Amino acid sequence: MAEAAHPRPVIVSNRARPGVDRPFADYGLGAAHDEMFLPDGTPRPHAAALYQALTTLPGDELARRQQACEQSFLHQGITFTVYGNEEATEKIIPTDLLPRIIPGAEWDKLEQGLRQRISALNLFLKDVYNDGKILNDGIVPRDLVFGSKHYLRQMRGVQVPLDAYVNVCGTDIIRREDGSMVVLEDNLRVPSGVSYMLANREVVRRAFGDLYRACGVRPIESYGQDLLATLKELAVGFRDDPRIVLLTPGIFNSAYYEHAFLARQMGIDLVEGRDLLVHDNVVYMRTTSGVKRVDVIYRRVDDDFIDPLAFRHDSALGVAGLMNAYRAGNVVIANTIGTGVADDKAVYSYVPDIIRYYLDEEPLLGSVETFRCREPNALSHVLANLDTLVVKAVGESGGYGMLVGPHATAAQRTAFAEKVKADPDNYIAQPTIQLSTAPCFVGSGVEARHVDLRPYLLTGRQTRLVPGALTRVALKRGSLVVNSSQGGGSKDTWVVG
């Protein structure tokens, strides 16, 4: 559509240099690996087509397409709600128009690493909630696991369908300065953002139709079917046509759009806690035709809130008695409860050992070296080097409870040091990594912004992964924080060739 309205662009220059020529005049190449340019400023081969498109588009055309994309998000209601003094306003999650491009061969390697990692983490979860062999063998410290706030003893000895504890996993991957991709965080609880992966694809394909076709982008549209197939596989020993529902906290949740989107994609009911009830350890939902049995719950409600009888008593979002129905084997909950013990930031540092222990393989994907403040040597190292490290609370996520040393003031560092000293078990530290940068449209031109990558793995009887991911963007120049709760945006991710 956009192409048809404009004459074919005339090639003005294919030698636009980053930091010098339009539209890249303000494009900074620094210590970080850049997804589009080689250090000498020439475009990488897999990004050449995008580079070509950017240098040949008429001046205001990018702005026009960006605006069309934002309009589309607003009209579709792809928004999150900000609650202010007077009334709630709905905002779109900032989406950058320019696709982030990953060569197919590199993706295939990444996929192998992700599959290996999720297999090991599922085995780890089964082990810590049953025999605890890895703890007895002294590979992972017992108190680290049992002391984690995400370890839930209600899960001990519970039979989990197919031993698949984590059915939907959204691993955060970053690219280091040397170009290698490593895991920054495993999100094993209720990872969100997959709807943005799919929605970004819709608008970006519309904005760059020709480029999309020319690049041979691998399709990701089967995600909904894959998720449904995964959930169906989990209903082992249930009815042939199990009733599958998606449990949402409701329209006030910031990810509500995603919940409704996924339910629609799968053709399943979107339920709230108040729609469900448990009777004799069986879960039912209230329908206009009476109560109907529910077999599988894809839940987007956190562990703490899912059952007021088992966990937080003040939760109005959950279903009283759900945990007992689950323990009785009368319902499947995906992801299962208590998976957060394996994405704890301190456990993270043991994942390479976990992979070796269960699979007898070397990890295919690297991770970031991590100082565990619970160890005295590490603690003194961390306290002495706060200005170069990133320090994180082990049980937190979403960019909360962390200190980015190089970007903090001396006073902030001193204050944080006190917190770490008071409760060293609760903290880990990692070197500050310059996440790779990718081209982003910023209104006046194209500039480099730091990005990460979140692919979504689905595990039932088999593990499925669509060739695509959510690329999160730190929209502020120089910022390394990509979390949407901290002002991050996202962009489409193209796996090509």
Next chain:
Amino acid sequence: MLSRVADALYWMARYLERAEHSARVLAVKLEAMLDQTPDDAAEAWIRVTGALAWPMSEDVKGSPIDIAQQLTLDKAHASSIMTSVRLARDNARQVRELISTEMWGQINRQYLRLNASDTSLIWAAQPVPFLRRVADDLLLFAGITDSTMRHGEGWHFIQLGRYIERAQLIARLLDLHFGALPPDVPQHVRAPRYFEWITLLKQATAFEAYCKVYTADIGPSQIAEFLIFDPEFPHSIRFAVDRIQEELGFLGPGAAAGRRVQAERLAGRLKASLDYGQVDELMAGDIDGFLRSVQASCKQIHQSVFDAFIGYSVDELLPS
């Protein structure tokens, strides 16, 4: 279908019907004012506020254009078009996975347009085209609903909501023109004159359809007959009640047989009074009483549908 979802679809439809009705009543009235003396025009606005801002305890004051603006744009006003569209959209958002993308796009765009920063300027420049546009957008939504959503149970809940709301709105509008004003309208006004009868027909989109049946011979008795008893005109009470009665049969497929009995009995009784009623009897007797009983019956049908399909007690349904 989930009870909560059915409830949201039902209320979405009711709020949309209400907004459409308000937009049309206001647009027609504002246009009609141009041909009236200022006194006549001001007096006739009591019927507009009585029809749209009920309960009347809600404060709507000022010149006709002020009243129209409050009933259109005032976010704090429970009966304004703005509020109805917002509540309709909130309900649509609840059931976002069930309605079509086209339906959501339409209601969402309309909501965003009404909430745009320049809305009050556009209103002030040309209120009547503004209201016509609102009404057209809502009609478009109804058309999109009919042609993009599966005509399953959810669609039937939408139809039920739409016609329960419509039957009450038309009955209320007629109540303000025939006989004594309803007890909750405090002011006194003279009986409608020729010009106001035409306005009434237009407010019910009925002027042209009426003329085809009765020619341009405008008289209160024929108007009452047409808007109460005509079986084929979509804004007549009888037409709406026929739909209500039909829709009840499609709710809660497979539900225990006894659950819909109460609602069906109420709707059947109401339908009989319209099928066999005569306008001469009404005009000679208690037409306001009749119109109020229509509204009361609609409320009872609403309540019995809620009790049967939405807010029922689960205890007797669970296996022991």
